[in-house]
Amino acid sequence: MCALKMSPAMPERPGYFGYDDSNVILELRLLRKEFHVHRGRTIVKAVDGVSFQLHRGEILGLVGESGCGKTTTGKLIMKLIEPSSGAIIVDGEDRTRLPREREIEYRRHVQMIFQDPYASMNPHFKVKDVLEEPLLIHKIGRTRSERMDMVAEVMEKVKMSPASEYMDRHPHMLSGGQRQRIATARTLILKPQIIVADEPVSMIDLSTRAEILHLMKSIQREMELSFLYITHDISTARFFTDRIAVMYLGRIVEIGSQDEVIDHPIHPYTKALIAAVCEPVPGRVGIERELQVKGEIPSAAAIPAGCRFHPRCPFAAKECAELPEPELEDIGGGHLHACRRWKEI
Amino acid sequence: MSDNTASSAALPVLTVRDLKLHYFTSKGVVRALDGLSFDLLPGETIGLVGESGCGKTTTGVALLNMPSPPGRIVEGSIRIDGTEIVGLGDHELRRKVRWSKISMVFQGAMNCLTPVYTIRKLMRETYAEHFVGERIDAAAIEELMRKYVTLVGLPEHVLGRYPHELSGGMKQRVVIAMALFLEPKVIVMDEPTTALDVIVQAQILNLIKRLKRELKLSYIFITHDLATEAEVADRILVMYAGKMAELGSNEEIFGPVGSRHGPLHPYTQKLLASTPLLRKKVSELAFIPGAPPDLIDPPAGCRFAPRCSFAKEKCRSVEPPVAEIENRHMVACWKAMEDPEYVRA
Numbered sequence: 001m002c003a004l005k006m007s008p009a010m011p012e013r014p015g016y017f018g019y020d021d022s023n024v025i026l027e028l029r030l031l032r033k034e035f036h037v038h039r040g041r042t043i044v045k046a047v048d049g050v051s052f053q054l055h056r057g058e059i060l061g062l063v064g065e066s067g068c069g070k071t072t073t074g075k076l077i078m079k080l081i082e083p084s085s086g087a088i089i090v091d092g093e094d095r096t097r098l099p100r101e102r103e104i105e106y107r108r109h110v111q112m113i114f115q116d117p118y119a120s121m122n123p124h125f126k127v128k129d130v131l132e133e134p135l136l137i138h139k140i141g142r143t144r145s146e147r148m149d150m151v152a153e154v155m156e157k158v159k160m161s162p163a164s165e166y167m168d169r170h171p172h173m174l175s176g177g178q179r180q181r182i183a184t185a186r187t188l189i190l191k192p193q194i195i196v197a198d199e200p201v202s203m204i205d206l207s208t209r210a211e212i213l214h215l216m217k218s219i220q221r222e223m224e225l226s227f228l229y230i231t232h233d234i235s236t237a238r239f240f241t242d243r244i245a246v247m248y249l250g251r252i253v254e255i256g257s258q259d260e261v262i263d264h265p266i267h268p269y270t271k272a273l274i275a276a277v278c279e280p281v282p283g284r285v286g287i288e289r290e291l292q293v294k295g296e297i298p299s300a301a302a303i304p305a306g307c308r309f310h311p312r313c314p315f316a317a318k319e320c321a322e323l324p325e326p327e328l329e330d331i332g333g334g335h336l337h338a339c340r341r342w343k344e345i
Numbered sequence: 346m347s348d349n350t351a352s353s354a355a356l357p358v359l360t361v362r363d364l365k366l367h368y369f370t371s372k373g374v375v376r377a378l379d380g381l382s383f384d385l386l387p388g389e390t391i392g393l394v395g396e397s398g399c400g401k402t403t404t405g406v407a408l409l410n411m412p413s414p415p416g417r418i419v420e421g422s423i424r425i426d427g428t429e430i431v432g433l434g435d436h437e438l439r440r441k442v443r444w445s446k447i448s449m450v451f452q453g454a455m456n457c458l459t460p461v462y463t464i465r466k467l468m469r470e471t472y473a474e475h476f477v478g479e480r481i482d483a484a485a486i487e488e489l490m491r492k493y494v495t496l497v498g499l500p501e502h503v504l505g506r507y508p509h510e511l512s513g514g515m516k517q518r519v520v521i522a523m524a525l526f527l528e529p530k531v532i533v534m535d536e537p538t539t540a541l542d543v544i545v546q547a548q549i550l551n552l553i554k555r556l557k558r559e560l561k562l563s564y565i566f567i568t569h570d571l572a573t574e575a576e577v578a579d580r581i582l583v584m585y586a587g588k589m590a591e592l593g594s595n596e597e598i599f600g601p602v603g604s605r606h607g608p609l610h611p612y613t614q615k616l617l618a619s620t621p622l623l624r625k626k627v628s629e630l631a632f633i634p635g636a637p638p639d640l641i642d643p644p645a646g647c648r649f650a651p652r653c654s655f656a657k658e659k660c661r662s663v664e665p666p667v668a669e670i671e672n673r674h675m676v677a678c679w680k681a682m683e684d685p686e687y688v689r690a
């Protein structure tokens with residue numbers, strides 16, 4: 001990627017990252033996105049100061065409930081929408097604001113897999129057209145046959161073989177799992193560095209879900225891709241990711257290795273999220289779960305003052321409502337959380 | 346089951362025998378439900394699980410005798426509380442069966458509430474719909490509505506609200522209240538928690554458990570998620586391609602694989618192995634290769650045979666009957682029936 005001047009408004013990096021920068025491929029710094037609705041009378045803070053780093057060759061899970069801003073974060077990274085403030089840094093270069101022609105080049109390196117494999121492909125296109133289109137847009141391959149070789153190659157990679165059998169099919173002739181393989185192939189054909197996958201398996205049947213996750217993970221490892229996995233399903237995140245970031249109402253409240261976050265959660269919200277998950281084990285019929293958290297996620301148009309989780313938190317004290325919002329704090333080993341009272345609870 | 350001995354002796358509240366519901370489409374007859382038999386005891390929950398298209402929802406609507414066109418119940422019997430409902434006319438079903446004997450929480454119903462009606466009007470309409478031509482005592486209905494709204498954990502003023510003013514969890518509670526309030530014996534719940542966030546999901550599951558205990562309800566609980574069934578279902582009926590693969594108690598289905606007291610059908614075992622676990626780290630998740638068969642022209646023999654790693658010649662030619670292996674533990678699999686090594690392993 002070519003060098004670009006840093007924008008003057010780029011915020012300082014928060015002081016809690018203790019990593020070697022050379023290993024960071026994507027960094028978000030205090031990224032914000034506000035939507036003005038009701039003719040500007042209401043401001044929805046969908047993403048409200050998100051900072052994290054994605055390392056080279058890792059899978060980072062972005063986990064949270066609907067409305068927490070995880071999909072908006074994904075769209076911001078894809079530059080499908082403009083951030084209100086903050087910075088997106090790829091490979092050490094500020095990519096927050098790009099002119100239109102640079103955006104196209106940017107997306108060659110940062111690709112997205114969408115949630116709905118039924119809606120993300122042109123129904124009139126054959127599989128080979130779906131896969132050729134990114135090559136045409138980015139002017140890769142001189143002749144059609146050269147491009148078709150690339151298409152066949154990438155189809156083998158996602159285990160759609162023999163490629164010749166599937167190339168001439170239309171999307172409606174494929175199962176959900178096969179479509180999501182083609183969607184994956186469509187991102188891989190450009191040899192990107194970063195893939196943002198927004199709920200890539202939530203619409204796929206249980207029996208094939210694991211197969212798709214396996215495939216994505218083995219390709220990610222093989223091609224050393226950096227992967228942002230956006231999901232509401234913390235159970236698949238445990239299986240699929242290296243690190244997990246838990247998002248609540250526009251902010252990250254906890255981040256760390258998947259083992260640390262799930263086996264030793266610190267933030268009360270992470271704890272509540274884990275406590276709510278069902279598991280296929282006997283002896284639990286009819287027993288009501290003890291839920292530590294009250295009510296439902298509030299609107300992003302009315303984010304509570306202080307710690308934004310305090311109205312739902314069973315451990316909230318006076319300070320949680322009155323003091324300013326707690327920042328992420330490192331407790332070692334890259335495990336960070338944003339709870340002021342974590343030692344007492 | 347909490348009171349196993351007491352309810353085993355009781356008469357079933359719902360008896361289904363050899364039920365067949367076919368869809369008569371332009372492409373041919375889709376055998377969506379092809380011979381299902383089971384009993385539901387008072388106060389019991391049977392969980393229906395399987396992949397999409399296996400006939401779970403079809404079973405649900407068949408139990409209310411309201412197949413969507415071009416579907417028709419072609420054979421079989423459904424007795425609810427002693428009344429045979431197959432063959433009854435629409436008017437009779439509406440007056441005497443639906444909602445007063447058996448009701449259903451439809452998948453996604455919470456998003457289908459008429460937006461211009463208040464909750465009060467919606468509930469009153471449900472009442473009027475099932476008591477056509479009878480005098481309606483407004484005060485009595487109001488009292489009934491208040492009772493059920495309170496019972497599902499909502500404040501009474503919700504009756505005056507419009508659907509868009511309520512959160513997803515609250516709307517789902519309204520839908521459950523509407524299913525309850527003509528006091529049926531049996532309630533069919535079709536994916537009642539699927540569209541909700543994890544924490545809200547757990548809250549609704551707690552409600553469903555509490556209502557079952559307090560009102561002594563019997564449920565048919567439909568979901569694709571085995572982990573949810575583990576929390577609510579006394580017995581689990583695993584469906585595959587319109588037929589029963591296995592019916593066992595919660596302890597059996599979620600019991601040790603390879604024992605007589607564990608899951609017996611290879612399909613059940615594979616489904617369990619492909620369910621991601623949150624609290625246990627697994628490096629490999631199983632998946633089931635291939636896809637469910639076309640129900641217009643299902644394969645001869647066992648319908649799961651093309652995807653089954655144990656399949657032998659017999660499985661591909663002769664369809665296995667549903668056999669009782671242990672006390673009330675039914676399975677339709679030649680291997681489970683005939684291979685003594687298989688269950689002893």
